[in-house]
Amino acid sequence: MQSSSIVKVWPQADGSAWVIEEHVDEAGEAHRRQYKAAAGVNHNAVLTARATRLDEILRRNEMRRILSEERPPVFKLLNGAQLLARLRELYRDGKAEQVARVATWLMNRLDAGDVTDLQLRTAFGLTVTQWNTLKAKMQALRADWQAVEQAAGE
Amino acid sequence: MTTLYVRSTDGSDADNGTTWVLAKASIAGAAAIDVAGDVIYVSDAHAEVQTTAQSWAFAATRANPVRIIGGDDAAEPPTSAAATWTFNLNASAALTISGCAYIYGGTITLGATGGGTGSDLTIQPAVDCFLNFENCKFRMAATSAGATLSLGSASATQNETRLENTTIRFGALGQLINIGGKVIWNQGGIEAGGTALDTLFMTHGGGRGADWQFTGVDLSGLGSTCDLVDNATNTGSTSRFVLRNCRLPDSWTGTVFDAPPQGGNWRSEIHNTDFADTTYSFYIEDYFGTIVDETTVVRTGGASDGTTPISWRLTTANLATAFQYPTLALETPELPARWNTTLSAITVTVEILHDSVTALTNKEVWLELCYLGVAGRPLALFKEDDAAGDNGGNLLAAAADQTASSAAWTTTGLTNPHKQKLAVTVTPAEIGYLQARVHLSKSNYTVFVDPLLTVS
Numbered sequence: 001m002q003s004s005s006i007v008k009v010w011p012q013a014d015g016s017a018w019v020i021e022e023h024v025d026e027a028g029e030a031h032r033r034q035y036k037a038a039a040g041v042n043h044n045a046v047l048t049a050r051a052t053r054l055d056e057i058l059r060r061n062e063m064r065r066i067l068s069e070e071r072p073p074v075f076k077l078l079n080g081a082q083l084l085a086r087l088r089e090l091y092r093d094g095k096a097e098q099v100a101r102v103a104t105w106l107m108n109r110l111d112a113g114d115v116t117d118l119q120l121r122t123a124f125g126l127t128v129t130q131w132n133t134l135k136a137k138m139q140a141l142r143a144d145w146q147a148v149e150q151a152a153g154e
Numbered sequence: 155m156t157t158l159y160v161r162s163t164d165g166s167d168a169d170n171g172t173t174w175v176l177a178k179a180s181i182a183g184a185a186a187i188d189v190a191g192d193v194i195y196v197s198d199a200h201a202e203v204q205t206t207a208q209s210w211a212f213a214a215t216r217a218n219p220v221r222i223i224g225g226d227d228a229a230e231p232p233t234s235a236a237a238t239w240t241f242n243l244n245a246s247a248a249l250t251i252s253g254c255a256y257i258y259g260g261t262i263t264l265g266a267t268g269g270g271t272g273s274d275l276t277i278q279p280a281v282d283c284f285l286n287f288e289n290c291k292f293r294m295a296a297t298s299a300g301a302t303l304s305l306g307s308a309s310a311t312q313n314e315t316r317l318e319n320t321t322i323r324f325g326a327l328g329q330l331i332n333i334g335g336k337v338i339w340n341q342g343g344i345e346a347g348g349t350a351l352d353t354l355f356m357t358h359g360g361g362r363g364a365d366w367q368f369t370g371v372d373l374s375g376l377g378s379t380c381d382l383v384d385n386a387t388n389t390g391s392t393s394r395f396v397l398r399n400c401r402l403p404d405s406w407t408g409t410v411f412d413a414p415p416q417g418g419n420w421r422s423e424i425h426n427t428d429f430a431d432t433t434y435s436f437y438i439e440d441y442f443g444t445i446v447d448e449t450t451v452v453r454t455g456g457a458s459d460g461t462t463p464i465s466w467r468l469t470t471a472n473l474a475t476a477f478q479y480p481t482l483a484l485e486t487p488e489l490p491a492r493w494n495t496t497l498s499a500i501t502v503t504v505e506i507l508h509d510s511v512t513a514l515t516n517k518e519v520w521l522e523l524c525y526l527g528v529a530g531r532p533l534a535l536f537k538e539d540d541a542a543g544d545n546g547g548n549l550l551a552a553a554a555d556q557t558a559s560s561a562a563w564t565t566t567g568l569t570n571p572h573k574q575k576l577a578v579t580v581t582p583a584e585i586g587y588l589q590a591r592v593h594l595s596k597s598n599y600t601v602f603v604d605p606l607l608t609v610s
Contacts, residue, residue, distance in 0.1 A: 032472070036428075036435075058413060
């Protein structure tokens with residue numbers, strides 16, 4: 001985060017308070033969050049903790065946005081290496097269609113020249129042989145996924 | 155319709171399941187032979203343990219569901235229900251429950267031993283079907299963040315999952331509930347003893363959407379910083395999240411959405427849900443801003459729960475290009491409705507307060523009134539005090555200040571308290587409810603609304 005601040009505290013009759021925070025991300029976009037704080041809650045401590053968490057959430061969401069777009073990635077908060085690292089985790093821990101979506105997106109980007117074999121192999125921490133095996137698996141997954149997406153009736 | 159019996163202690167899936175003596179040993183064994191309308195009694199002593207993936211695919215329809223009921227096996231069929239049967243899947247493997255069924259009284263545990271990222275509990279109603287659970291416990295015991303509890307199908311249309319007095323426990327940070335379709339959760343909550351989460355819900359992908367309605371759910375077992383909804387997981391999903399009369403974790407500092415909503419398809423409405431002993435707690439958030447309860451800046455003689463005066467504070471997001479009259483605005487829910495019996499001209503007024511020397515105009519804030527204006531039919535008409543006036547008005551007319559007001563407000567914390575009122579005059583043709591909403595279409599702005607409708 002570039003900055004995080006408490007922009008307003010609205011004290012309530014029961015001793016609680018509505019607290020409005022503003023977090024400005026590395027791309028300069030402001031994100032406001034509001035919560036009701038019980039009496040005695042340290043607003044600054046909550047602000048600091050949320051800044052860390054929100055930063056991670058925004059980067060996670062950027063990865064999801066990029067993954068949902070069939071085009072070269074448009075970055076705001078992530079760089080290429082960070083994106084690949086996150087996609088590698090998503091693929092490793094993923095299940096079912098999520099794995100197929102990640103594989104499809106990576107293979108499409110590889111075919112389009114947006115990413116190289118070496119970059120992917122490095123991100124996945126594999127030898128050439130291991131990467132070739134995984135790549136073949138991803139290509140097969142993409143073919144299966146595309147077959148499902150393009151399926152039509154009679 | 156057949157009655158089937160399941161008892162792990164002496165049953166066998168090779169038996170036909172038609173008596174306690176010939177009981178199936180597993181629920182999957184009964185699900186494999188059931189037909190629509192069957193009743194499957196599960197012994198109160200049933201303690202099933204599996205180590206491979208399991209599927210309970212109940213062969214039923216909405217019109218003729220299967221019932222799976224825990225019961226005292228002293229009688230055949232049981233004469234008293236029992237919520238003591240257990241099912242344990244001790245592996246990194248999933249239990250998938252599908253079809254159309256009512257399930258009573260089970261404790262379903264995934265991954266207590268040998269659990270892993272595959273220890274999923276997938277509750278997946280069929281198309282146009284439901285899965286109802288009552289007095290059940292779902293325990294996600296695997297210590298892997300990848301183990302997922304899914305409620306509702308990501309792909310089936312018109313599917314509904316209902317939890318009645320059912321609890322959920324988690325085994326690892328990062329686990330959450332993946333929701334699709336319509337999900338209703340009445341009573342129950344987060345079971346104590348599990349791992350505190352950082353996010354509770356996310357939606358399935360696929361654009362099927364989700365409609366979540368939780369009432370009487372005790373969420374105090376969550377972490378005090380847990381956010382309720384992962385708002386951007388699947389951007390194609392249209393979702394509405396309603397939480398009513400629920401308990402939040404003590405000193406909760408989380409938020410409903412873990413990040414600001416990124417599209418107009420998300421809206422949360424939280425009513426009377428708090429960590430404190432209040433009766434008026436209120437929180438709404440969507441792309442356009444937030445609306446919360448306010449107990450300090452209130453109108454004298456305005457809305458109250460009988461003890462505590464209340465107003466609503468509307469705070470719009472910083473979206474200068476989005477708030478373009480008359481297209482987009484932050485909309486309140488309906489203000490508490492008034493029953494009207496007057497069939498002559500009436501004026502409905504709502505008092506507002508904001509902090510500026512400059513008045514708000516009828517292109518920035520307005521009242522929308524829904525009333526019965528057609529004689530002989532229950533057909534509502536809408537009228538607004540915005541620039542256009544009502545349907546057929548001139549929305550390109552110049553903005554005009556909303557009317558100044560002399561109402562008394564407590565204005566603690568405001569530098570330039572500015573009192574105005576929104577008013578619409580109509581002639582109802584039928585008796586019935588007057589339903590009103592306030593619209594605020596001004597970026598990065600705060601307005602207090604007294605939700606008490608005044609009719610004169």
